[in-house]
Amino acid sequence: MHGLINRGIQKFVTDSYGTAKWRVVMDRTGLGFTNFEAMLTYDDEVTPKVLAAVCDVLDRPYDDLLEDIGTYLVSHNNLEPLRRLLRFGGVTFVDFLHSLDDLRDRARLAVPDLDLPRIELTEESAERYSLRCYAPIRGWGHSFMGLLRAMADDYGALVYLEHTGFEAGCETLAISLLEPRFSVGRDFNLGARSA
Amino acid sequence: MSQTPCREMLDVLCPMHMTLDESGYITAAGPTARKICPEGLVGQSFLEMFEIKRPREIKTITMLCDNMGTKLTLRFRAAPRRQLKGVVMAGPGVGEMVVNLSFGISILEAVQEYDLTATDFAATDLTVEMLYLMEAKSAAMDASRQLNQRLQTARVQAEELALTDTLTGLRNRRAIDHALASLLSIQEPFALMHADLDYFKKVNDTLGHAMGDYVLQRVAKIMLEAVRKDDVVGRIGGDEFLILIRGSENRAILDRIAQRIIERLQVPIHLGDKVCEISGSIGIVLAGSYSKPTADQMLGDADVALYAAKNAGRGRHILFAPEMRRAPKIA
Numbered sequence: 001m002h003g004l005i006n007r008g009i010q011k012f013v014t015d016s017y018g019t020a021k022w023r024v025v026m027d028r029t030g031l032g033f034t035n036f037e038a039m040l041t042y043d044d045e046v047t048p049k050v051l052a053a054v055c056d057v058l059d060r061p062y063d064d065l066l067e068d069i070g071t072y073l074v075s076h077n078n079l080e081p082l083r084r085l086l087r088f089g090g091v092t093f094v095d096f097l098h099s100l101d102d103l104r105d106r107a108r109l110a111v112p113d114l115d116l117p118r119i120e121l122t123e124e125s126a127e128r129y130s131l132r133c134y135a136p137i138r139g140w141g142h143s144f145m146g147l148l149r150a151m152a153d154d155y156g157a158l159v160y161l162e163h164t165g166f167e168a169g170c171e172t173l174a175i176s177l178l179e180p181r182f183s184v185g186r187d188f189n190l191g192a193r194s195a
Numbered sequence: 196m197s198q199t200p201c202r203e204m205l206d207v208l209c210p211m212h213m214t215l216d217e218s219g220y221i222t223a224a225g226p227t228a229r230k231i232c233p234e235g236l237v238g239q240s241f242l243e244m245f246e247i248k249r250p251r252e253i254k255t256i257t258m259l260c261d262n263m264g265t266k267l268t269l270r271f272r273a274a275p276r277r278q279l280k281g282v283v284m285a286g287p288g289v290g291e292m293v294v295n296l297s298f299g300i301s302i303l304e305a306v307q308e309y310d311l312t313a314t315d316f317a318a319t320d321l322t323v324e325m326l327y328l329m330e331a332k333s334a335a336m337d338a339s340r341q342l343n344q345r346l347q348t349a350r351v352q353a354e355e356l357a358l359t360d361t362l363t364g365l366r367n368r369r370a371i372d373h374a375l376a377s378l379l380s381i382q383e384p385f386a387l388m389h390a391d392l393d394y395f396k397k398v399n400d401t402l403g404h405a406m407g408d409y410v411l412q413r414v415a416k417i418m419l420e421a422v423r424k425d426d427v428v429g430r431i432g433g434d435e436f437l438i439l440i441r442g443s444e445n446r447a448i449l450d451r452i453a454q455r456i457i458e459r460l461q462v463p464i465h466l467g468d469k470v471c472e473i474s475g476s477i478g479i480v481l482a483g484s485y486s487k488p489t490a491d492q493m494l495g496d497a498d499v500a501l502y503a504a505k506n507a508g509r510g511r512h513i514l515f516a517p518e519m520r521r522a523p524k525i526a
Contacts, residue, residue, distance in 0.1 A: 004338075037342050037345070038338045038341075038342070039335075039338050039339050039342045040342070081330065081334045082334075084330060085327065085330060085331055085334070088323060088324075088326065088327035088330070090313075091312070091313045091314055106327070106331075109328060109331065110328070110331030110332060110334070110335050111331075111335050189307075189310065189312075190306050190311055190312055190313060190323065190326055191303055191304075191305075191306030191307035191310075191311070191326070192307070
């Protein structure tokens with residue numbers, strides 16, 4: 001698994017619960033190191049091990065934890081560059097939803113060896129969409145749910161999200177767009193330089 | 196095609212266009228063109244607003260008319276004189292021309308300056324994707340740079356550790372061999388001192404290893420203080436040290452350095468309620484005394500001189516002389 005994913009989990013724990021908790025997590029994994037490097041690649045079995053340890057240490061259910069990580073990736077100030085990159089996906093939340101089909105390719109343009117799970121958006125009506133997420137690790141659907149919820153806030157859209165199940169390596173989310181312009185959302189200037 | 200649908204088409208396909216009449220006055224402008232010229236475009240003379248830099252000969256509307264389809268480099272005459280790219284073609288009306296503009300490579304500054312958004316570009320325009328890539332790549336580059344810095348720091352630390360005697364912080368045997376070899380290769384004058392502590396074994400045996408370690412650290416400090424920053428001090432065994440004095444083979448100076456070290460070694464050392472007294476013997480060789488000095492020969496001769504100093508009653512330093520090689524050694 002790419003270091004960016006593992007590093008993301010680490011940043012979530014350290015930014016939300018402190019570095020001491022993270023040391024306890026990594027101690028529990030028995031991997032023999034504390035810090036993930038964003039630009040290195042790690043064995044695939046490392047990520048599930050780390051996620052299990054985070055659940056234990058924080059005493060959180062697995063699905064909730066993954067959803068929180070997804071939300072964190074968009075809403076925390078320390079990850080502003082990532083939020084901006086996602087906002088390049090479209091002018092409106094619906095544009096953004098459609099851009100998810102290209103998410104893998106967009107990620108690969110930036111970091112060629114980053115292999116994100118394949119996701120497919122189906123438009124059932126102007127207000128109803130479903131998102132299928134084909135991921136090697138169970139729970140990606142939940143992190144996408146957290147990420148989508150935070151992105152909807154970012155765009156100022158009001159949505160209802162539901163995780164409708166997991167089968168054959170594919171998780172499905174149901175997305176109902178209740179109000180595309182519910183609030184003003186957060187600023188996005190095309191040319192702003194992020195810190 | 197009638198005027199209105201044509202204008203709408205141009206607004207959508209090339210939002211940064213302007214239409215000119217046959218005398219070069221701007222008759223209409225697309226939404227993005229209007230956004231970057233909020234003081235107004237319609238009614239202005241195109242060539243009074245923009246200077247055409249390339250092709251250089253275009254100074255009149257007739258010449259512009261003769262260059263349809265040519266890539267133009269132009270810039271605002273008003274400050275900050277931003278540069279643009281453009282192309283001109285015949286428009287739908289009689290004598291009418293359409294100029295389409297773009298920012299080219301200065302797009303990021305332009306987006307910031309005019310506060311442009313994705314909707315200011317044509318749907319097929321790749322500017323937003325390019326801005327995305329610029330940000331994504333610089334974020335990725337930043338992460339790589341941080342990784343490189345951490346690896347570099349770790350490498351320097353590992354090297355430090357590998358060349359350092361952990362007890363005293365002096366160079367270790369490996370580092371000294373390395374420094375000696377490089378001094379020999381650049382053929383710089385230098386002196387090598389081989390120092391051995393006197394009575395140190397007794398300290399370890401009677402006062403314990405903690406005192407022994409403390410003494411070695413004190414010795415390291417004394418030696419470092421007696422030499423200059425560029426000189427090299429290393430511990431090569433339990434109580435054996437090598438010092439490389441760079442750039443000088445002046446006997447008076449070397450005598451003074453060795454003498455200062457020995458005098459300071461003889462000052463009693465206190466640790467808690469314990470006190471110990473040691474001394475030191477030093478053998479010295481000069482690179483300049485050999486026609487072709489080698490590390491082995493210099494180390495061997497320094498060792499001979501050191502034992503001559505021990506033989507002569509310890510607590511002293513002796514410069515190597517060839518006749519010492521025949522003298523009997525005592526431990």
